Amino acid sequence: MPTPIVIAHRGASGYLPEHTLPAKALAAGMGADYLEQDVVLTRDGVPIVLHDIHLDTVTDVAERFPGRARPDGRYYAIDFTLEEIRTLLVRERFSHKTGQPVFSKRFPHVASRFTLHTLAEEIAFVQGLNRSMSRTFGIYPEIKQPAFHRREGQDISAIVLRVLEESGYRSKEEACYLQCFDEPETERCRRELKCPLKIIQLLEEKDWKLLLAAPRRGDLDAALAKVAGYADGIGPPVSLLVSEFRADGTFAATELAAAAHHHGLVIHPWTLRRDELPKSVPSFDRQMEILFGELRVDGAFSDFPDLTRQWIDRRMA
Template identity: 55%
Template sequence: MSVCPKNLWFAVIGLTVMRFGSDDCNGQVNDAAPAGVVAVDQTTAAPVVIAHRGASGYVPEHTTEAAVLAHAMGADYIEQDVVLSKDGVAVVLHDLTLNDVSDVAKVFPDRVRPDGRWYVMDLMLAELQQLTLTERRSEGRPWKQAGTRFPLEQGRFRIATLEEHLRLIDGLNKSLGRTAGVYVEVKDPARHRDAGLDSSVEILKVLKSA
Protein backbone atom coordinates (compact mmCIF):
# COMPACT_ATOMS: atom_id res chain seq x y z
CA MET A 1 0.00 0.00 0.00
CA SER A 2 1.45 3.35 -1.01
CA VAL A 3 0.79 6.64 0.72
CA CYS A 4 0.67 9.87 -1.23
CA PRO A 5 2.65 12.49 0.72
CA LYS A 6 1.47 16.06 0.68
CA ASN A 7 3.67 18.40 -1.26
CA LEU A 8 4.82 21.77 -0.12
CA TRP A 9 4.49 24.50 -2.73
CA PHE A 10 6.57 27.62 -2.79
CA ALA A 11 5.40 30.51 -4.96
CA VAL A 12 7.80 33.38 -5.42
CA ILE A 13 5.86 36.63 -5.85
CA GLY A 14 8.37 39.32 -4.93
CA LEU A 15 8.57 37.72 -1.50
CA THR A 16 8.05 34.02 -0.84
CA VAL A 17 4.56 32.77 -0.05
CA MET A 18 3.76 29.26 1.20
CA ARG A 19 0.98 27.06 -0.15
CA PHE A 20 0.15 23.60 1.17
CA GLY A 21 -1.67 20.60 -0.24
CA SER A 22 -0.67 19.70 -3.80
CA ASP A 23 -2.32 16.50 -5.04
CA ASP A 24 0.67 15.58 -7.18
CA CYS A 25 2.26 12.43 -5.73
CA ASN A 26 5.24 12.29 -8.08
CA GLY A 27 7.21 15.26 -6.77
CA GLN A 28 6.38 17.16 -9.95
CA VAL A 29 4.68 20.47 -10.55
CA ASN A 30 0.94 19.93 -10.74
CA ASP A 31 -0.51 20.95 -14.11
CA ALA A 32 -3.05 23.08 -12.26
CA ALA A 33 -0.37 24.94 -10.31
CA PRO A 34 0.20 28.61 -11.13
CA ALA A 35 3.29 29.57 -13.08
CA GLY A 36 6.39 29.80 -10.92
CA VAL A 37 5.16 27.30 -8.33
CA VAL A 38 7.46 24.40 -7.50
CA ALA A 39 6.28 21.25 -5.70
CA VAL A 40 8.64 19.86 -3.06
CA ASP A 41 8.15 16.43 -1.49
CA GLN A 42 8.08 16.97 2.29
CA THR A 43 9.38 13.45 2.90
CA THR A 44 12.74 14.25 1.29
CA ALA A 45 13.06 18.02 1.58
CA ALA A 46 15.26 19.64 4.22
CA PRO A 47 13.46 21.03 7.29
CA VAL A 48 11.99 24.50 6.86
CA VAL A 49 13.14 26.92 9.56
CA ILE A 50 10.56 29.54 10.56
CA ALA A 51 11.77 32.32 12.87
CA HIS A 52 8.92 32.67 15.38
CA ARG A 53 8.36 36.41 15.89
CA GLY A 54 11.79 36.91 14.36
CA ALA A 55 14.84 35.99 16.43
CA SER A 56 12.70 36.48 19.54
CA GLY A 57 14.96 34.41 21.78
CA TYR A 58 17.68 37.03 21.41
CA VAL A 59 16.04 40.45 21.01
CA PRO A 60 12.50 41.78 21.60
CA GLU A 61 9.95 39.95 19.46
CA HIS A 62 8.62 41.30 16.17
CA THR A 63 11.01 44.24 16.06
CA THR A 64 12.90 44.99 12.86
CA GLU A 65 16.04 44.06 14.80
CA ALA A 66 14.56 40.60 15.43
CA ALA A 67 13.82 40.24 11.71
CA VAL A 68 17.35 41.25 10.71
CA LEU A 69 18.92 38.82 13.17
CA ALA A 70 16.63 35.98 12.03
CA HIS A 71 17.66 36.62 8.44
CA ALA A 72 21.34 36.66 9.41
CA MET A 73 20.89 33.36 11.26
CA GLY A 74 19.61 31.74 8.07
CA ALA A 75 15.88 31.39 8.71
CA ASP A 76 13.86 30.24 5.69
CA TYR A 77 10.83 32.23 6.82
CA ILE A 78 10.36 35.10 9.25
CA GLU A 79 6.99 35.22 10.99
CA GLN A 80 4.87 38.35 11.34
CA ASP A 81 1.82 38.41 13.60
CA VAL A 82 -0.27 41.35 12.44
CA VAL A 83 -2.87 43.57 14.11
CA LEU A 84 -4.33 46.93 13.09
CA SER A 85 -3.93 50.37 14.59
CA LYS A 86 -6.96 52.61 15.18
CA ASP A 87 -6.42 54.18 11.76
CA GLY A 88 -6.31 50.78 10.06
CA VAL A 89 -2.56 50.34 9.53
CA ALA A 90 -1.17 46.80 9.72
CA VAL A 91 1.50 46.63 12.43
CA VAL A 92 3.62 43.67 13.50
CA LEU A 93 2.73 42.68 17.07
CA HIS A 94 1.69 39.39 18.62
CA ASP A 95 -1.08 40.62 20.90
CA LEU A 96 -4.08 42.89 20.61
CA THR A 97 -2.83 44.49 23.82
CA LEU A 98 0.37 46.37 24.61
CA ASN A 99 0.81 45.80 28.34
CA ASP A 100 3.39 43.02 28.23
CA VAL A 101 5.79 44.40 25.62
CA SER A 102 5.82 48.20 25.85
CA ASP A 103 5.81 51.31 28.01
CA VAL A 104 2.25 52.20 26.99
CA ALA A 105 1.12 52.65 30.61
CA LYS A 106 3.70 55.39 31.04
CA VAL A 107 3.19 57.13 27.69
CA PHE A 108 -0.62 56.93 27.48
CA PRO A 109 -1.90 56.35 31.03
CA ASP A 110 -5.37 57.66 30.18
CA ARG A 111 -5.97 55.23 27.30
CA VAL A 112 -6.43 52.16 29.49
CA ARG A 113 -9.71 50.26 29.17
CA PRO A 114 -11.82 49.17 32.15
CA ASP A 115 -10.22 45.71 31.94
CA GLY A 116 -6.86 47.27 32.81
CA ARG A 117 -5.36 46.78 29.35
CA TRP A 118 -4.17 49.04 26.56
CA TYR A 119 -5.26 47.93 23.07
CA VAL A 120 -3.41 48.42 19.80
CA MET A 121 -6.66 49.27 18.02
CA ASP A 122 -7.23 52.19 20.42
CA LEU A 123 -4.08 54.02 19.27
CA MET A 124 -3.25 55.65 15.95
CA LEU A 125 -0.08 54.55 14.16
CA ALA A 126 1.67 57.80 15.09
CA GLU A 127 0.88 57.10 18.74
CA LEU A 128 2.05 53.49 18.57
CA GLN A 129 5.35 54.67 17.13
CA GLN A 130 5.96 56.73 20.27
CA LEU A 131 6.17 53.55 22.36
CA THR A 132 9.31 51.65 23.30
CA LEU A 133 9.24 47.86 23.07
CA THR A 134 10.92 45.46 25.44
CA GLU A 135 11.08 41.73 26.00
CA ARG A 136 7.77 40.16 26.97
CA ARG A 137 7.13 40.54 30.68
CA SER A 138 4.29 38.03 31.13
CA GLU A 139 4.22 36.12 34.38
CA GLY A 140 4.55 32.36 34.29
CA ARG A 141 7.35 32.32 31.71
CA PRO A 142 10.39 31.19 33.71
CA TRP A 143 12.43 30.51 30.58
CA LYS A 144 12.19 34.16 29.56
CA GLN A 145 14.48 36.89 30.81
CA ALA A 146 11.37 38.93 31.75
CA GLY A 147 12.70 42.11 30.22
CA THR A 148 16.01 42.11 32.08
CA ARG A 149 18.21 41.93 28.97
CA PHE A 150 16.47 44.84 27.24
CA PRO A 151 14.68 46.88 29.91
CA LEU A 152 12.57 49.81 28.75
CA GLU A 153 15.03 52.38 30.03
CA GLN A 154 17.87 50.99 27.90
CA GLY A 155 16.22 50.03 24.62
CA ARG A 156 15.05 51.95 21.58
CA PHE A 157 13.03 49.18 19.98
CA ARG A 158 9.99 50.42 18.08
CA ILE A 159 6.74 49.09 16.62
CA ALA A 160 7.02 48.64 12.85
CA THR A 161 4.37 48.26 10.18
CA LEU A 162 3.94 45.13 8.07
CA GLU A 163 4.98 47.15 5.03
CA GLU A 164 8.24 48.11 6.76
CA HIS A 165 8.96 44.47 7.59
CA LEU A 166 8.32 43.34 4.02
CA ARG A 167 10.55 46.04 2.56
CA LEU A 168 13.28 45.21 5.06
CA ILE A 169 13.25 41.48 4.31
CA ASP A 170 13.11 42.10 0.57
CA GLY A 171 16.10 44.43 0.87
CA LEU A 172 18.04 41.88 2.91
CA ASN A 173 17.27 39.22 0.31
CA LYS A 174 18.69 41.43 -2.41
CA SER A 175 21.71 42.52 -0.38
CA LEU A 176 22.71 39.05 0.80
CA GLY A 177 21.70 36.98 -2.20
CA ARG A 178 19.45 34.56 -0.34
CA THR A 179 15.67 34.40 -0.11
CA ALA A 180 13.95 34.43 3.25
CA GLY A 181 10.18 34.36 3.00
CA VAL A 182 7.49 35.86 5.17
CA TYR A 183 4.99 33.94 7.29
CA VAL A 184 2.11 36.28 8.08
CA GLU A 185 -0.53 35.49 10.70
CA VAL A 186 -3.73 37.51 10.98
CA LYS A 187 -4.43 37.96 14.68
CA ASP A 188 -8.03 37.75 15.91
CA PRO A 189 -9.91 39.09 12.87
CA ALA A 190 -13.25 38.80 14.70
CA ARG A 191 -12.16 41.26 17.38
CA HIS A 192 -11.03 43.65 14.66
CA ARG A 193 -14.40 43.41 12.93
CA ASP A 194 -16.13 44.19 16.22
CA ALA A 195 -14.10 47.42 16.27
CA GLY A 196 -15.03 48.26 12.68
CA LEU A 197 -11.67 47.16 11.24
CA ASP A 198 -11.09 44.46 8.61
CA SER A 199 -7.59 43.16 9.29
CA SER A 200 -7.65 40.52 6.55
CA VAL A 201 -8.43 43.06 3.84
CA GLU A 202 -5.80 45.53 5.04
CA ILE A 203 -3.11 42.84 5.30
CA LEU A 204 -3.88 41.55 1.80
CA LYS A 205 -3.53 45.10 0.46
CA VAL A 206 -0.03 45.30 1.91
CA LEU A 207 0.96 41.86 0.61
CA LYS A 208 -0.32 42.62 -2.89
CA SER A 209 1.63 45.86 -3.04
CA ALA A 210 4.89 44.27 -1.83
Protein backbone atom coordinates in the same frame (compact mmCIF):
# COMPACT_ATOMS: atom_id res chain seq x y z
CA MET B 1 11.63 14.65 1.63
CA PRO B 2 12.59 18.33 1.15
CA THR B 3 14.78 19.91 3.82
CA PRO B 4 12.53 21.31 6.58
CA ILE B 5 12.23 25.07 6.76
CA VAL B 6 13.23 27.19 9.76
CA ILE B 7 10.62 29.80 10.66
CA ALA B 8 11.98 32.49 12.98
CA HIS B 9 9.23 32.84 15.59
CA ARG B 10 8.70 36.61 15.92
CA GLY B 11 12.29 36.88 14.67
CA ALA B 12 15.23 35.65 16.72
CA SER B 13 13.06 36.20 19.78
CA GLY B 14 15.24 34.07 22.04
CA TYR B 15 17.93 36.74 21.74
CA LEU B 16 16.23 40.11 21.07
CA PRO B 17 12.77 41.56 21.82
CA GLU B 18 10.17 39.91 19.62
CA HIS B 19 8.98 41.42 16.34
CA THR B 20 11.60 44.17 16.32
CA LEU B 21 13.52 44.72 13.10
CA PRO B 22 16.84 43.90 14.84
CA ALA B 23 15.34 40.53 15.84
CA LYS B 24 14.38 39.90 12.22
CA ALA B 25 17.82 40.91 10.93
CA LEU B 26 19.49 38.61 13.44
CA ALA B 27 17.24 35.72 12.42
CA ALA B 28 18.14 36.30 8.78
CA GLY B 29 21.83 36.28 9.66
CA MET B 30 21.31 33.03 11.56
CA GLY B 31 19.95 31.34 8.45
CA ALA B 32 16.20 31.31 8.99
CA ASP B 33 14.17 30.56 5.87
CA TYR B 34 11.06 32.51 6.91
CA LEU B 35 10.50 35.44 9.24
CA GLU B 36 7.15 35.57 11.05
CA GLN B 37 4.91 38.66 11.29
CA ASP B 38 1.92 38.70 13.65
CA VAL B 39 -0.41 41.45 12.45
CA VAL B 40 -2.95 43.65 14.26
CA LEU B 41 -4.51 46.99 13.30
CA THR B 42 -4.18 50.51 14.65
CA ARG B 43 -7.16 52.82 15.14
CA ASP B 44 -6.51 54.29 11.72
CA GLY B 45 -6.56 50.84 10.10
CA VAL B 46 -2.83 50.37 9.55
CA PRO B 47 -1.50 46.80 9.96
CA ILE B 48 1.40 46.71 12.42
CA VAL B 49 3.63 43.83 13.48
CA LEU B 50 2.66 42.89 17.05
CA HIS B 51 1.85 39.53 18.58
CA ASP B 52 -1.17 40.60 20.63
CA ILE B 53 -4.11 42.94 20.24
CA HIS B 54 -2.72 44.45 23.47
CA LEU B 55 0.27 46.77 23.72
CA ASP B 56 0.95 46.43 27.45
CA THR B 57 3.09 43.27 27.47
CA VAL B 58 5.85 44.48 25.14
CA THR B 59 5.81 48.29 25.29
CA ASP B 60 5.83 51.21 27.72
CA VAL B 61 2.29 52.25 26.71
CA ALA B 62 1.03 52.37 30.32
CA GLU B 63 3.74 54.89 31.18
CA ARG B 64 3.35 57.04 28.08
CA PHE B 65 -0.45 57.01 27.88
CA PRO B 66 -1.81 56.59 31.42
CA GLY B 67 -5.59 56.59 31.49
CA ARG B 68 -5.97 55.12 27.98
CA ALA B 69 -6.69 51.58 29.16
CA ARG B 70 -10.11 50.01 28.61
CA PRO B 71 -12.28 49.01 31.60
CA ASP B 72 -10.49 45.63 31.73
CA GLY B 73 -7.24 47.49 32.43
CA ARG B 74 -5.64 46.55 29.10
CA TYR B 75 -4.21 48.82 26.40
CA TYR B 76 -5.41 47.83 22.93
CA ALA B 77 -3.47 48.62 19.75
CA ILE B 78 -6.71 49.45 17.94
CA ASP B 79 -7.33 52.35 20.37
CA PHE B 80 -4.14 54.13 19.25
CA THR B 81 -3.19 55.78 15.98
CA LEU B 82 -0.04 54.77 14.16
CA GLU B 83 1.49 58.13 15.08
CA GLU B 84 0.91 57.41 18.77
CA ILE B 85 2.20 53.85 18.49
CA ARG B 86 5.42 55.09 16.90
CA THR B 87 6.24 56.90 20.17
CA LEU B 88 6.29 53.65 22.17
CA LEU B 89 9.42 51.76 23.17
CA VAL B 90 9.44 47.98 22.84
CA ARG B 91 10.75 45.77 25.62
CA GLU B 92 11.31 42.08 26.18
CA ARG B 93 7.91 40.44 26.81
CA PHE B 94 6.69 40.90 30.38
CA SER B 95 3.58 40.31 32.50
CA HIS B 96 1.25 43.30 32.40
CA LYS B 97 0.20 42.39 35.94
CA THR B 98 3.59 42.04 37.65
CA GLY B 99 5.92 43.83 35.24
CA GLN B 100 8.29 40.85 35.38
CA PRO B 101 9.83 39.41 32.19
CA VAL B 102 8.34 36.15 30.92
CA PHE B 103 11.79 34.72 30.17
CA SER B 104 14.17 35.92 32.86
CA LYS B 105 17.40 35.02 31.03
CA ARG B 106 16.61 36.66 27.71
CA PHE B 107 17.41 40.20 26.61
CA PRO B 108 17.34 42.67 29.53
CA HIS B 109 13.83 43.93 30.19
CA VAL B 110 14.71 47.61 29.73
CA ALA B 111 17.63 48.13 27.39
CA SER B 112 18.29 49.93 24.11
CA ARG B 113 15.57 51.61 21.99
CA PHE B 114 13.36 49.21 20.05
CA THR B 115 10.19 50.35 18.30
CA LEU B 116 7.09 49.00 16.56
CA HIS B 117 6.65 49.21 12.79
CA THR B 118 4.06 48.53 10.09
CA LEU B 119 3.66 45.34 8.08
CA ALA B 120 4.59 47.23 4.92
CA GLU B 121 7.78 48.51 6.56
CA GLU B 122 8.81 45.03 7.63
CA ILE B 123 8.16 43.61 4.18
CA ALA B 124 10.32 46.35 2.65
CA PHE B 125 13.01 45.50 5.22
CA VAL B 126 12.90 41.79 4.35
CA GLN B 127 12.98 42.52 0.64
CA GLY B 128 15.97 44.77 1.27
CA LEU B 129 17.76 41.88 2.96
CA ASN B 130 16.86 39.65 0.02
CA ARG B 131 18.66 42.08 -2.26
CA SER B 132 21.70 42.84 -0.12
CA MET B 133 22.26 39.21 0.95
CA SER B 134 21.43 37.72 -2.48
CA ARG B 135 18.99 35.18 -1.11
CA THR B 136 15.27 34.89 -0.45
CA PHE B 137 13.89 35.20 3.05
CA GLY B 138 10.22 34.34 3.13
CA ILE B 139 7.57 36.12 5.15
CA TYR B 140 4.98 34.36 7.30
CA PRO B 141 2.24 36.80 8.38
CA GLU B 142 -0.49 35.81 10.83
CA ILE B 143 -3.88 37.51 10.88
CA LYS B 144 -4.58 38.03 14.59
CA GLN B 145 -8.08 37.82 16.02
CA PRO B 146 -10.15 38.75 12.95
CA ALA B 147 -13.44 38.47 14.90
CA PHE B 148 -12.21 41.06 17.43
CA HIS B 149 -11.20 43.42 14.63
CA ARG B 150 -14.54 42.94 12.91
CA ARG B 151 -16.36 43.93 16.11
CA GLU B 152 -14.20 47.05 16.11
CA GLY B 153 -15.29 47.86 12.55
CA GLN B 154 -12.15 46.68 10.75
CA ASP B 155 -11.71 43.87 8.19
CA ILE B 156 -8.14 42.92 9.03
CA SER B 157 -7.98 40.04 6.53
CA ALA B 158 -8.86 42.21 3.54
CA ILE B 159 -6.40 44.89 4.68
CA VAL B 160 -3.52 42.44 5.18
CA LEU B 161 -4.13 40.75 1.82
CA ARG B 162 -4.09 44.14 0.11
CA VAL B 163 -0.71 45.00 1.64
CA LEU B 164 0.69 41.61 0.58
CA GLU B 165 -0.54 42.06 -2.98
CA GLU B 166 0.86 45.58 -3.19
CA SER B 167 4.19 44.20 -1.94
CA GLY B 168 4.38 41.64 -4.74
CA TYR B 169 3.05 38.51 -3.03
CA ARG B 170 0.49 37.30 -5.55
CA SER B 171 0.87 33.53 -5.99
CA LYS B 172 1.83 30.29 -4.27
CA GLU B 173 5.22 30.58 -5.97
CA GLU B 174 6.10 33.49 -3.69
CA ALA B 175 8.01 32.91 -0.45
CA CYS B 176 4.99 33.69 1.69
CA TYR B 177 2.69 31.70 3.96
CA LEU B 178 -0.46 33.28 5.39
CA GLN B 179 -1.64 31.85 8.72
CA CYS B 180 -4.61 32.28 11.05
CA PHE B 181 -6.20 30.43 14.00
CA ASP B 182 -9.77 31.37 13.08
CA GLU B 183 -10.84 28.50 10.80
CA PRO B 184 -13.87 30.18 9.17
CA GLU B 185 -11.77 33.28 8.52
CA THR B 186 -8.90 31.28 7.06
CA GLU B 187 -11.34 29.60 4.70
CA ARG B 188 -12.83 33.02 3.89
CA CYS B 189 -9.38 34.26 2.88
CA ARG B 190 -9.16 31.53 0.26
CA ARG B 191 -12.73 31.43 -1.01
CA GLU B 192 -14.23 34.91 -0.58
CA LEU B 193 -11.12 37.09 -0.56
CA LYS B 194 -9.41 34.93 -3.23
CA CYS B 195 -6.07 34.71 -1.44
CA PRO B 196 -3.61 33.25 -3.99
CA LEU B 197 -0.89 32.50 -1.44
CA LYS B 198 0.07 29.40 0.50
CA ILE B 199 -2.23 29.22 3.54
CA ILE B 200 -1.59 27.54 6.89
CA GLN B 201 -4.44 26.71 9.25
CA LEU B 202 -3.21 27.20 12.79
CA LEU B 203 -4.71 24.68 15.20
CA GLU B 204 -6.12 25.39 18.65
CA GLU B 205 -5.04 22.70 21.10
CA LYS B 206 -8.38 22.44 22.96
CA ASP B 207 -10.42 21.90 19.78
CA TRP B 208 -8.14 19.44 18.02
CA LYS B 209 -7.36 17.33 21.09
CA LEU B 210 -11.00 16.24 21.00
CA LEU B 211 -10.55 15.08 17.42
CA LEU B 212 -7.47 13.09 18.40
CA ALA B 213 -9.34 11.21 21.12
CA ALA B 214 -9.75 7.50 20.34
CA PRO B 215 -13.56 7.42 19.96
CA ARG B 216 -13.50 10.20 17.34
CA ARG B 217 -10.72 9.20 14.96
CA GLY B 218 -13.04 9.33 11.95
CA ASP B 219 -13.73 12.97 12.80
CA LEU B 220 -10.02 13.75 12.54
CA ASP B 221 -9.89 12.53 8.95
CA ALA B 222 -12.97 14.56 8.04
CA ALA B 223 -11.61 17.70 9.70
CA LEU B 224 -8.28 17.43 7.88
CA ALA B 225 -10.03 16.82 4.57
CA LYS B 226 -11.98 20.03 5.13
CA VAL B 227 -8.79 21.98 5.92
CA ALA B 228 -7.10 20.55 2.82
CA GLY B 229 -9.92 22.03 0.75
CA TYR B 230 -8.71 25.58 1.40
CA ALA B 231 -5.27 25.40 3.06
CA ASP B 232 -1.84 24.06 2.16
CA GLY B 233 -0.83 23.00 5.64
CA ILE B 234 -1.40 23.09 9.37
CA GLY B 235 0.37 24.80 12.24
CA PRO B 236 -0.20 22.71 15.38
CA PRO B 237 1.31 23.14 18.83
CA VAL B 238 3.86 20.41 19.52
CA SER B 239 1.43 18.92 22.06
CA LEU B 240 -0.95 17.92 19.24
CA LEU B 241 1.80 15.90 17.56
CA VAL B 242 3.26 14.28 20.68
CA SER B 243 0.91 13.22 23.46
CA GLU B 244 3.70 12.17 25.83
CA PHE B 245 7.43 12.70 26.19
CA ARG B 246 8.82 9.94 28.41
CA ALA B 247 11.72 10.18 30.83
CA ASP B 248 13.61 7.44 28.97
CA GLY B 249 13.73 9.58 25.82
CA THR B 250 10.93 7.83 23.97
CA PHE B 251 7.62 9.47 23.08
CA ALA B 252 4.04 8.73 22.11
CA ALA B 253 2.96 10.32 18.83
CA THR B 254 -0.62 11.18 17.98
CA GLU B 255 -2.14 10.37 14.60
CA LEU B 256 -2.03 13.98 13.46
CA ALA B 257 1.28 14.04 11.57
CA ALA B 258 0.57 10.92 9.53
CA ALA B 259 -3.02 11.95 8.86
CA ALA B 260 -2.09 15.48 7.78
CA HIS B 261 0.56 14.21 5.38
CA HIS B 262 -1.98 11.71 4.01
CA HIS B 263 -4.15 14.69 3.03
CA GLY B 264 -1.21 16.46 1.38
CA LEU B 265 -0.85 19.07 4.12
CA VAL B 266 2.53 20.37 5.24
CA ILE B 267 3.12 20.55 9.01
CA HIS B 268 4.77 23.55 10.70
CA PRO B 269 4.53 23.09 14.50
CA TRP B 270 5.13 25.75 17.13
CA THR B 271 7.13 26.70 19.15
CA LEU B 272 10.70 25.42 19.69
CA ARG B 273 12.21 27.09 22.76
CA ARG B 274 15.50 26.07 24.30
CA ASP B 275 14.47 27.71 27.57
CA GLU B 276 10.98 26.17 27.70
CA LEU B 277 11.25 22.49 26.81
CA PRO B 278 8.27 20.14 27.20
CA LYS B 279 8.35 18.06 30.36
CA SER B 280 10.70 15.04 30.16
CA VAL B 281 12.44 16.25 26.99
CA PRO B 282 16.14 16.08 27.91
CA SER B 283 17.43 18.60 25.38
CA PHE B 284 16.56 21.01 22.58
CA ASP B 285 18.32 18.64 20.16
CA ARG B 286 16.14 15.71 21.24
CA GLN B 287 12.99 17.71 20.64
CA MET B 288 14.14 18.52 17.10
CA GLU B 289 15.12 14.90 16.49
CA ILE B 290 11.59 13.80 17.40
CA LEU B 291 9.87 16.43 15.25
CA PHE B 292 12.12 16.53 12.20
CA GLY B 293 13.76 13.11 12.27
CA GLU B 294 10.94 10.87 13.45
CA LEU B 295 7.67 12.69 12.76
CA ARG B 296 9.04 14.25 9.56
CA VAL B 297 7.47 17.66 9.99
CA ASP B 298 8.08 20.07 7.12
CA GLY B 299 9.31 23.00 9.17
CA ALA B 300 8.94 24.57 12.61
CA PHE B 301 8.68 27.87 14.41
CA SER B 302 11.73 28.47 16.58
CA ASP B 303 12.72 31.19 19.05
CA PHE B 304 16.31 30.07 18.44
CA PRO B 305 16.61 29.86 14.63
CA ASP B 306 20.38 29.44 14.76
CA LEU B 307 20.15 26.24 16.79
CA THR B 308 17.36 24.86 14.62
CA ARG B 309 19.25 25.75 11.42
CA GLN B 310 22.40 24.07 12.74
CA TRP B 311 20.56 20.89 13.68
CA ILE B 312 18.85 20.59 10.29
CA ASP B 313 22.04 21.31 8.38
CA ARG B 314 23.96 18.79 10.45
CA ARG B 315 21.39 16.01 10.37
CA MET B 316 19.12 16.45 7.33
CA ALA B 317 20.56 18.72 4.65
